[in-house]
Amino acid sequence: MNVAVRAAHAPGAMALASATRALAAVIQQGCTAEEALQRLALPAGERAAVRAIHSGTLRWYLRLEPLLGALLKPGQQMPPLVHALLVTALHQLEYSRAAAHSAVNIAVDAARLLGHRGASGFVNALLRRFLREHDALCARIDRSEAAATAHPAWLIAELRAQYPEAAHSILAADNESPPMTLRVNLARGSRAQMQESLAAQGMGALPGAAATSLVLERACDVAALPGFAEGLISVQDAGAQQAAELLDAQPGMHVLDACAAPGGKAGHILERTPGAQLTAVDVDSTRLDRVSENLQRLGLAAHLVSADLLADGWWNGKPFDRILLDVPCSGTGVIRRHPDIKLLRRPGDIEGFARQQRALLARAAGMLAPGGRLLYATCSVLRAENQEVVDSFLAAHAGFTRTGGDVQLLPTPRTEGPGALTDGFYYACLQMKAGA
Numbered sequence: 001m002n003v004a005v006r007a008a009h010a011p012g013a014m015a016l017a018s019a020t021r022a023l024a025a026v027i028q029q030g031c032t033a034e035e036a037l038q039r040l041a042l043p044a045g046e047r048a049a050v051r052a053i054h055s056g057t058l059r060w061y062l063r064l065e066p067l068l069g070a071l072l073k074p075g076q077q078m079p080p081l082v083h084a085l086l087v088t089a090l091h092q093l094e095y096s097r098a099a100a101h102s103a104v105n106i107a108v109d110a111a112r113l114l115g116h117r118g119a120s121g122f123v124n125a126l127l128r129r130f131l132r133e134h135d136a137l138c139a140r141i142d143r144s145e146a147a148a149t150a151h152p153a154w155l156i157a158e159l160r161a162q163y164p165e166a167a168h169s170i171l172a173a174d175n176e177s178p179p180m181t182l183r184v185n186l187a188r189g190s191r192a193q194m195q196e197s198l199a200a201q202g203m204g205a206l207p208g209a210a211a212t213s214l215v216l217e218r219a220c221d222v223a224a225l226p227g228f229a230e231g232l233i234s235v236q237d238a239g240a241q242q243a244a245e246l247l248d249a250q251p252g253m254h255v256l257d258a259c260a261a262p263g264g265k266a267g268h269i270l271e272r273t274p275g276a277q278l279t280a281v282d283v284d285s286t287r288l289d290r291v292s293e294n295l296q297r298l299g300l301a302a303h304l305v306s307a308d309l310l311a312d313g314w315w316n317g318k319p320f321d322r323i324l325l326d327v328p329c330s331g332t333g334v335i336r337r338h339p340d341i342k343l344l345r346r347p348g349d350i351e352g353f354a355r356q357q358r359a360l361l362a363r364a365a366g367m368l369a370p371g372g373r374l375l376y377a378t379c380s381v382l383r384a385e386n387q388e389v390v391d392s393f394l395a396a397h398a399g400f401t402r403t404g405g406d407v408q409l410l411p412t413p414r415t416e417g418p419g420a421l422t423d424g425f426y427y428a429c430l431q432m433k434a435g436a
Helices: 003-007 013-029 033-038 044-059 061-071 080-095 100-113 117-132 134-141 145-149 153-162 167-174 191-200 242-247 264-272 285-298 349-365 387-396
Strands: 181-184 205-207 213-216 233-235 254-258 277-282 303-306 320-326 368-378 400-402 407-409 425-432
Touching: 013 033, 013 044, 013 080, 013 100, 033 044, 044 061, 044 080, 061 080, 061 117, 061 134, 061 145, 080 100, 080 117, 100 117, 117 134, 145 153, 153 167, 181 191, 191 205, 191 213, 233 264, 242 264, 242 320, 242 368, 242 407, 242 425, 254 264, 254 349, 264 277, 264 285, 264 320, 277 285, 285 303, 320 349, 349 368, 349 387, 387 400, 387 425
Parallel strands: 254 277, 254 320, 277 303, 320 368
Antiparallel strands: 181 213, 181 233, 205 213, 368 425, 400 425, 407 425
């Protein structure tokens, strides 16, 4: 798009049109939010705005789509891109700081940019009607808890059944923008020193829920973080930072990080335990490249293997002293970072994940040395993927015991303060008996 064409449209119309295309890809094709964004050839200056609109619309889609439905005639159809544009524009009207008249004008121009010039009048009229009837429409739609909380009904039911006292705060946390939490490399400086370095750059940060964590008052580009390029800090949720501590690798130990990409936990293990011999395995070679890039930035090294953990041929048979098994899961603990999960995940998916998790756990356990420790980890809050998987494993493997209690972290809202902010993670430490 040349400069002359850009100038013919309201500022922000291009970003809204791009976010609309990304939303349509998620809704129509079932791709993830990140995949949808990667398909767009975005100018550098528009990437942050498009990502923010896209994430916000996905976060509130299950409320916005019913609001749109209430504005349409029964059975009224429209092209998928126009439908996606209207949902995205409703997000801007309901949740952004943009002036209402400006947001409507931007949406009208976005319709033209999307190749639906003939729909621009319809878009204008519908959005202005929403503004006129806003209070009554929202009151009607919000009678549904699924719409009011923008969560699928099946997930609300699971949360209320499993966490009756915490369900409300989990739903609230899921609908917040995620905090930007840093992990300080304590091998190269203290948390207090890094806090001072950030403050010198005008970046306020407060201690987080992990001893290595700082929570930024305002998110920023990682390239602007002092010490990031040099490996002094990394971006990682405080809950994820507990993995290395619970694994408790010691110098000289042979350690396996299974399902390792993108490498945050691998880097933390090596920061915490110089001299550990780490093997990082992931089935996705492209994602394994990210592990390599992260370790290079940190000045650390590991043996990287692109392989399916369940396949034969990649392991030399030498047992590992420590194994971190961070299994694929529903991601229900990290919805605020990946709001597309609310749209893409189905209740029937959970048993499929659990089957895969049981197979991976059994396989990894067969690689553990007697007396060794295996840390089973998910970013799920659902017991079917967490306690129930571990319970079934222990029932079938008498040579293993739990060490300490399981850790179930729940997504915490910002009102709890930076010292409590985590996403949802589950950890279970399993020990192989020395004589097993």
